[in-house]
Amino acid sequence: MxxxxxxxxxxxxxxxxxxxxxxxxxxxxxxxxxxxxxxxxxxxxxxxxxxxxxxxxxxxxxxxxxxxxxxxxxxxxxxxxxxxxxxxxxxxxxxxxxxxxxxxxxxxxxxxxxxxxxxxxxxxxxxxxxxxxxxxxxxxxxxxxxxxxxxxxxxxxxxxxxxxxxxxxxxxxxxxxxxxSATPETVATLEPALYSIAVQSQAQDFDPERGGFGQAPKFPPHTAIDLLMSYALSEFAPDEERQASLAMAFITLEKMCLGGIHDQVGGGFHRYSTDAEWLLPHFEKMLYDNALMLGNLARATAIASEVDPGRAPLFARAAGGIVAWLQREMTSPEGLFYSALDADSLNEEGEDEEGAFYVWSAEELAKLRPEFLQAYGVRPGGNFQDEATGQATGMNILHLREDVGTQFDPELDALLNHRASRPRPGLDDKAIVAWNGLMIGALAEAGLAEPASRAAQAILSVAESAGHLPHTIFNGQPQGEAFLDDVAALADGLFKLADFYASQDNLPEAQRWNGEAERLAAIMIRDFEDPATGAFLSTSERHESLFGRTRSTFDQPIPSGNALALRVLVAIGDEARASRLVGAALGMMERVPTATEGLYAAALPLVTTQP
CATH class of the missing domain: 3.40.30.10 (Glutaredoxin)
Incomplete structure (x- = not known):
């Protein structure tokens, strides 16, 4: 630390x-x-x-x-x-x-x-x-x-x-x-072989023992997990690649759920891990990380229930923890979702210290059952070293080696209540429309339509009063003009919300949110499409132009703007525009598949399997 x-x-x-x-x-x-x-x-x-x-x-x-x-x-x-x-x-x-x-x-x-x-x-x-x-x-x-x-x-x-x-x-x-610099428009023909190469690229960097890709530091690989699970569910994935893709996704999710990057007490996930074992995180909590984790965990729970039932309960509980944290700490009175919690908070000496809110001394935990201390890796002298100096800290980050189910819920509840008395990390209480869109979609995928609908309505109400979709909302007031990420992520979230209501045979709500999503899709095409290439630009003509209007192709860490736009084009059935977008991005997708996973996942419905 x-x-x-x-x-x-x-x-x-x-x-x-x-x-x-x-x-x-x-x-x-x-x-x-x-x-x-x-x-x-x-x-x-x-x-x-x-x-x-x-x-x-x-x-x-x-x-x-x-x-x-x-x-x-x-x-x-x-x-x-x-x-x-x-x-x-x-x-x-x-x-x-x-x-x-x-x-x-x-x-x-x-x-x-x-x-x-x-x-x-x-x-x-x-x-x-x-x-x-x-x-x-x-x-x-x-x-x-x-x-x-x-x-x-x-x-x-x-x-x-x-x-x-x-x-x-x-x-x-x-x-x-x-x-x-623009990629000339090409005719995009997506074939299964391209996805096999992309999955092989993931496998080359995969850590089979600890999950994730590459060495420390390790960031939650949201778009990679999404691609791997989506590819495994596709009709054209060979059985061997299907099994390998699910193994990479499930092992990574499992290790993150067990690790210190997961707030075992209060739910939610920290920004990234400084080590390869997911033990010592950088402690900030971002809305977008937890939205993407929630969506992936909801889908993983459903898939694992069919093919790997032993892992499904862990995924479901971690997803539930994200929702509990979201509703307890990150939701505004209007139902919007705040942006982030700081990494730092005051320690016992009254100084700001990273992670002070989340770590525990052995003395604080001494009255808990020995079985709990053993399961969560608590050591008398602390279980991690200072990142900068390598010195022992005397503090513990709770983490698990294996799933322990719900047997220690009483201890975790007691720690959550105790932690509530500590000085809290700073809250970034602005609502970013793009990140809210991601969380709306994730809540819909998790079957939680009420908070998703409430957030969506809050955003649309502000947009209606302002006469345009804003980039952020602070104290109920719109701030700035929406970027591509804002329009596309919100539209994608609303399409997922409509899909959930349709699955519940609630056609009025399905039609309502589908209509709102389609209106946003029209704005996205009007304001952000680059007619010269078929790609979508990150800014509209109403934004300040510094060195030109940019194109977002790489995922970092949320899906790129063009990946989000492609999801929307697929949802409205605009195959012509979707194909043009893929054509503009295909060269980059082929060169760096591990940086364009969002585009790969969004383009799966366009894959041609016929000779």
């Missing part, structure tokens, strides 16, 4: 971020840094004062965003340099995914990797020239710290501004060409 950090230091007066709707931006309202939100005002100031812009992008539940905030943005000395030599802008990547995507492409091109917090320096006309992710405040390990980087870039800007602006213009041109 990374070292604890002190609580945010307050300044005398809040900065401009105090009025922001984003909880992440408001977390920085008391910084001494003179932050601006992303706005023309900020860039006009930079232009009039002849200063470069520093852009910091993160999100509310990001642990390393908090670390950089504590080390640097709360530090008076760092703030003095930023305020003197730069115009500083804070962006919530969840509110402005378009800004995040544009500059993350630059960071990945320039340093070979990305992540959050993302840190980018740019000219007043929004063209980047230097970037990275988290930087510690001070020098260390042979690398310059944030202060030295600021001083160097400020000096370079003063003394070689024309050269810097020339490089920024070159980079801006590269980004424009990158985002404008």
């Amino acid at each position: 990374p070292p604890a950090r002190a609580a945010f230091r307050r300044t005398a007066m809040p900065n401009r971020l105090a009025a922001a709707t984003s909880p992440y931006l408001r977390q920085h309202q008391d910084n001494p840094v003179d932050w601006y939100p992303w706005s023309d005002e900020a860039f006009n100031k930079a232009r009039s004062e002849g200063k470069p812009v520093f852009l910091s992008v993160g999100y509310s539940s990001c642990h390393w965003c908090h670390v950089m905030a504590h080390e640097s943005f709360e530090d008076a000395g760092v703030a003095e340099v930023l305020n003197r030599d730069f115009v500083s802008i804070k962006v919530d990547r969840e509110e402005r995914p378009d800004v995040d995507e544009a500059y993350m492409a630059f960071v990945q091109m320039s340093v070979g990797r990305g992540g959050w917090p993302m840190s980018v320096f740019m000219t007043p006309d929004r063209k980047p020239f230097f970037g990275g992710t988290y930087w510690p405040k001070d020098d260390g390990g042979g690398h310059p710290g944030f202060v030295r980087i600021l001083e160097h870039l400020a000096k370079t800007w003063r003394e070689r501004r024309e050269e810097v602006e020339g490089e920024a213009n070159r980079i801006g041109g590269e980004l424009e060409r990158y985002f404008a």
Whole structure:
């Protein structure tokens, strides 16, 4: 576990971020840094004062965003340099995914990797020239710290501004060409052999002992599990590949359900595991992770009940735990679903510490049955080591080696009640339409129509009042214009809700939600289809255009925008548009099947089995 950090230091007066709707931006309202939100005002100031812009992008539940905030943005000395030599802008990547995507492409091109917090320096006309992710405040390990980087870039800007602006213009041109690059439309013929190759690609990285793919860190492979189960149910999967696909999906789900990445006490899943055994997670809880887990677990329960009944109860209980957590901690009074819970909370010393809400000392658990302590891997000295230092922590993350059924439910209930008295992790209480759409669809697949319908109605009511579908909803108010992910994910969720009602012979509700989904599908086609390629663009013409309108093909971590759009096209029976979309994406699907699983799964109904 990374070292604890002190609580945010307050300044005398809040900065401009105090009025922001984003909880992440408001977390920085008391910084001494003179932050601006992303706005023309900020860039006009930079232009009039002849200063470069520093852009910091993160999100509310990001642990390393908090670390950089504590080390640097709360530090008076760092703030003095930023305020003197730069115009500083804070962006919530969840509110402005378009800004995040544009500059993350630059960071990945320039340093070979990305992540959050993302840190980018740019000219007043929004063209980047230097970037990275988290930087510690001070020098260390042979690398310059944030202060030295600021001083160097400020000096370079003063003394070689024309050269810097020339490089920024070159980079801006590269980004424009990158985002404008379009795959020519082709005739898409999806054959079973293509799926065999995709499944083999998954098998090459599969960890048969611990589940998941590749080595640590391990992220929940939502789209891979969806593809593997969907392929196994297809009519054309050979028996051997069908069995192998289900084995990879079921083993992975089982190991995650047993591991520390699963909140054994309160339900729901954390963001990812820092180790290969799914024991030590990064503790933030995201709505989208749990929506995708719920959908996969609901389907896995149904499939396992027929072919692997021993695993079905574990999957069903984990799904039920997600729903209990969702309704207990993540649902607004209107029925919308909040975005995330922070990784950090106050420990017993009053300092923010990652995972403090979720871990246990042996002394806290000493009165519980020895059988419980043994089953959940509790050790007197703790059962995991600090991620950064490798030192023993003295704390325990509850996890299982095998399914224990419901025999320890009394102990888990007691721990949940005890944990309720602890300081809670921060809640990001904005509702993102795309993530709500994913959860609506997952609840429908789990047979829970009431909370799904309530959330859907809440979103549509706000959209009707606003005259458009928003990207987020905060305190009942719409914020921003919907992106492709928002429209497509909500439409897909409503189609699944309609399917559930149809399966229950409730035709009025089925027709109602099918009609709402079809209206969203029409908006999706009108606002986001690229007629030149058949693919769908991430933004509409009403959004700000930075380096061009982008196309989302890769899953990360939710299905790509084009995968969601393809689901919708299949649902409305628009085979012509669906085939054009696949044709635009087919080359990328063939080159990197492990990054396009969402497209593979969505395209299964289009597979041609006839010679």
